[in-house]
Amino acid sequence: MREFIVYHKLYCQQHHKRPCTKCETLLEIANYIVQEEIVKLSVLWRAFFPNVIYESDKAMLKILKLPVAIFRQKGPSTPLHVTELCPEVNYQRLIQWLDKLTPVKLSGSSKLSKEMLHGLCKLASSEKDRTLLKYTACASIGLSGVQAKKKLGISDFGKLSKKVDVALAEA
Ligand SMILES: [Zn+2]
Numbered sequence: 001m002r003e004f005i006v007y008h009k010l011y012c013q014q015h016h017k018r019p020c021t022k023c024e025t026l027l028e029i030a031n032y033i034v035q036e037e038i039v040k041l042s043v044l045w046r047a048f049f050p051n052v053i054y055e056s057d058k059a060m061l062k063i064l065k066l067p068v069a070i071f072r073q074k075g076p077s078t079p080l081h082v083t084e085l086c087p088e089v090n091y092q093r094l095i096q097w098l099d100k101l102t103p104v105k106l107s108g109s110s111k112l113s114k115e116m117l118h119g120l121c122k123l124a125s126s127e128k129d130r131t132l133l134k135y136t137a138c139a140s141i142g143l144s145g146v147q148a149k150k151k152l153g154i155s156d157f158g159k160l161s162k163k164v165d166v167a168l169a170e171a
Pocket of ligand 1: 016
């Protein structure tokens with residue numbers, strides 16, 4: 001990864017027009033991964049693209065431009081993790097270790113149910129509060145639009161996040 005950062009910087013300086021925000025962002029992401037060592041793909045995505053809804057396949061395509069390994073901890077519904085690609089690392093074993101180290105479950109599967117969210121929304125005093133509540137529920141556990149619908153009965157996550165953007169701009 002460190003070589004990649006050095007060479008990519010050089011290549012960009014010689015071949016791309018200034019300023020080259022695309023490469024800059026990519027390099028910032030690369031540095032972030034080096035620093036964090038292992039980071040959840042959804043967390044990484046939200047740190048760099050806060051205005052783009054997280055979708056794991058799109059995020060993967062983008063991040064895989066870097067020399068990284070992306071893996072799930074265990075099972076299909078666990079969160080994706082990103083780490084620097086090292087040829088000497090046995091990722092199969094790394095996953096097994098991670099599984100032993102982390103307490104039972106990482107966030108991914110939320111304790112917040114449709115019913116609980118519904119109850120909380122009843123408590124919220126305004127439509128704006130309800131919007132923020134729903135959005136926070138999705139964002140905090142990294143749900144995609146489809147998951148938001150399935151798990152929490154939120155049908156239009158895209159619209160919801162736009163509303164939140166507006167509310168934040170007004171705040
Ligand atoms: Zn560039």
